[in-house]
Amino acid sequence: MLRRRLRRAHALCLVGVWLAACAPASPTPAAPAADPSAPSGDERTPLVVFAAGSLIVPFAELEAAYEAKHPAIDVRPEYHGSIQVIRHATELHEPIDVVATADASLLPMLMFQVEDPATGTPYAEWACSFAGNRLALAYTDRSLYTEEIDSQNWPEILARPEVLLGLADPRFDASGYRAMMALALAERWSGEFGLFNQVFEGQFTYPVRIFREDSLSTITVPEVLETRSEAHLRMRGGSIQLLALLESGDIDYAFEYESVIRQHGLRMLQLPLPVDLSDEAYRDQYAQAVVELDFQRFASVEPRFIGEPIAYGITIPSTAPHPQEAEKFIAFLLGPEGRAVMQADQHPVLPSPLAMGWEAMPVSLQPLCAGVGGP
Amino acid sequence: MMRNATRATILFAILGGLLVGFIVLPLLRTLTATSLRGLILALQDPQLQRSLAVTFGGAALATTIGLLTAVPLAYLLARRRFRGRGLVEAVVMLPVIVPHTAAGVALLLVFGRYGLMGQAFARVGVSFTDTVAGIVLAMLFVSAPFLVSASREAFALVDTEIERVALSDGASPLQAFWHVTFPLARRGILAGALMMWARGISEFGAVVILAYHPKVMTVLVYERLQGFGLQAALPATAVLIGVALIAIGVLRGVLGVQRESTTG
Numbered sequence: 065m066l067r068r069r070l071r072r073a074h075a076l077c078l079v080g081v082w083l084a085a086c087a088p089a090s091p092t093p094a095a096p097a098a099d100p101s102a103p104s105g106d107e108r109t110p111l112v113v114f115a116a117g118s119l120i121v122p123f124a125e126l127e128a129a130y131e132a133k134h135p136a137i138d139v140r141p142e143y144h145g146s147i148q149v150i151r152h153a154t155e156l157h158e159p160i161d162v163v164a165t166a167d168a169s170l171l172p173m174l175m176f177q178v179e180d181p182a183t184g185t186p187y188a189e190w191a192c193s194f195a196g197n198r199l200a201l202a203y204t205d206r207s208l209y210t211e212e213i214d215s216q217n218w219p220e221i222l223a224r225p226e227v228l229l230g231l232a233d234p235r236f237d238a239s240g241y242r243a244m245m246a247l248a249l250a251e252r253w254s255g256e257f258g259l260f261n262q263v264f265e266g267q268f269t270y271p272v273r274i275f276r277e278d279s280l281s282t283i284t285v286p287e288v289l290e291t292r293s294e295a296h297l298r299m300r301g302g303s304i305q306l307l308a309l310l311e312s313g314d315i316d317y318a319f320e321y322e323s324v325i326r327q328h329g330l331r332m333l334q335l336p337l338p339v340d341l342s343d344e345a346y347r348d349q350y351a352q353a354v355v356e357l358d359f360q361r362f363a364s365v366e367p368r369f370i371g372e373p374i375a376y377g378i379t380i381p382s383t384a385p386h387p388q389e390a391e392k393f394i395a396f397l398l399g400p401e402g403r404a405v406m407q408a409d410q411h412p413v414l415p416s417p418l419a420m421g422w423e424a425m426p427v428s429l430q431p432l433c434a435g436v437g438g439p
Numbered sequence: 440m441m442r443n444a445t446r447a448t449i450l451f452a453i454l455g456g457l458l459v460g461f462i463v464l465p466l467l468r469t470l471t472a473t474s475l476r477g478l479i480l481a482l483q484d485p486q487l488q489r490s491l492a493v494t495f496g497g498a499a500l501a502t503t504i505g506l507l508t509a510v511p512l513a514y515l516l517a518r519r520r521f522r523g524r525g526l527v528e529a530v531v532m533l534p535v536i537v538p539h540t541a542a543g544v545a546l547l548l549v550f551g552r553y554g555l556m557g558q559a560f561a562r563v564g565v566s567f568t569d570t571v572a573g574i575v576l577a578m579l580f581v582s583a584p585f586l587v588s589a590s591r592e593a594f595a596l597v598d599t600e601i602e603r604v605a606l607s608d609g610a611s612p613l614q615a616f617w618h619v620t621f622p623l624a625r626r627g628i629l630a631g632a633l634m635m636w637a638r639g640i641s642e643f644g645a646v647v648i649l650a651y652h653p654k655v656m657t658v659l660v661y662e663r664l665q666g667f668g669l670q671a672a673l674p675a676t677a678v679l680i681g682v683a684l685i686a687i688g689v690l691r692g693v694l695g696v697q698r699e700s701t702t703g
Contacts, residue, residue, distance in 0.1 A: 144665065147666070148665050148666060151665070151666065151667075155668030155669065156664070156668060235666055236665070236666050288485075290486070290653065293570065293653065295569075298568065298569055298651075298652075299652060300651055301662065301665065301666075308547070308648075312547050312548065312552070312553065312554075313551060313553035314551045314552045314553075314568045
């Protein structure tokens, strides 16, 4: 009897473990309601789209619009930091049809130069820049010093120890290294060459270093990046993970893209044009900030990001299970319907999408994306 | 008749064996995919060492708080008949059913900077976002039901007659609990504490929302897998599985000892 009850207690514990293990590990965005006339999920062709977290709102609507037009397709989006988006294809070898990142230059760096070990061909040979954005500071009514902060004094406010600042991890998310670039550019713009260290010094276990030359500020991010216990910096894998912390009041400010801030109805501080990585006219100035990731152990490539106007990139990995369907989806995005969805969600699209590796692009997409220096 | 019984045994063994294989194979594959050298290097990695310390220490702290609160509650649930007892039992088991990401959100709302408890604790200098305190809180929330459940079962096994004898010999209820009931139930409670500790170590969903930093082992594994790939995540994963194996071994040892002492 006694033994039986003990076993029961043990079994209860184990059932509990099982139940707990069933809990989802991470939330996924709710899919829009399916078209009732569409075939059921089992019959539809799945189209796996891995995209930057800042595309979550327009891409959710794009998914609904595309599925309404193509009932036989089941668009399955998944959102991460842009570098993570690529690594899901190149390191975790997941079957992905479309890759869309917040930084188009990541695609040649991390996909053109990396070969699929199974075939010996690069993971991608072309990419199309299709959308822009602007880096800004998001905050709420409860944030500290909202009455005081402006486009001049923001680095000084962010450096205050009582101000909790949200930052995406620059090792995984483009907005993370762009935030670091913005501070390096703010130094150059204002001539106050101490702003970067004011915000970041003493925040990490292993320091993020900045090396200033006449026309270049090089920021080195260590391979292991973790905040110290007394830090006023709150870091998350992707910038969209900071939104909940902003809304709960657990951070005061976060570097976010303008489109994301508007989509979530947050308050926004616009950064000056020479800093916010939005304006083509400042291309040369932006290039004066460079972020290097000091990867030694885990990665075969050592990423180096050069400041430039923000451009979102999209491609079809060579490992895509449904490349033809992916082509149609990208054509929809680049066409009038896709552009209308993006603009309705306040995500700026490029007036004319621009291709890298134009000649390697699927023929159907070539008219929609001009080649660099090409047709 | 005998032949039928043998057939049934073989059938059940095949079906059960499939499940056992399903559990063992991925765990074994992970361990064999990690070289001994990789494992040793991983254990020398300062980030992993810090993460192990935060994870094990945080889970131990959560379990300590659990022992101070869950054990008295379990005693009441096992021994006293009171109005709403069923409701209390259901509430205490809720964290097992509630998805852990939802638990993390709920904890953030209450223990965040502007949450009811967050503000109260801030007055004494304790905050829960991105701190060890937040990790302990998340672990406590999701793993306490295991200790309550195991302790309640352990108390229920103790013969009430022995307690009555202690009380009639002049012991106070608290003395009877401390000197008679608790020692008799301690192995069951210990098993529950071990389960709670192990469950705390394996927590991801609630911890990652409340305290991404300092990184506990599950967050570190997730980050390395997402950011650096499978090979980077393997050694840390193997360490976690190794700890789970040790925990289950100790748990079985504790239960085994009790079985022998109660049945032998």
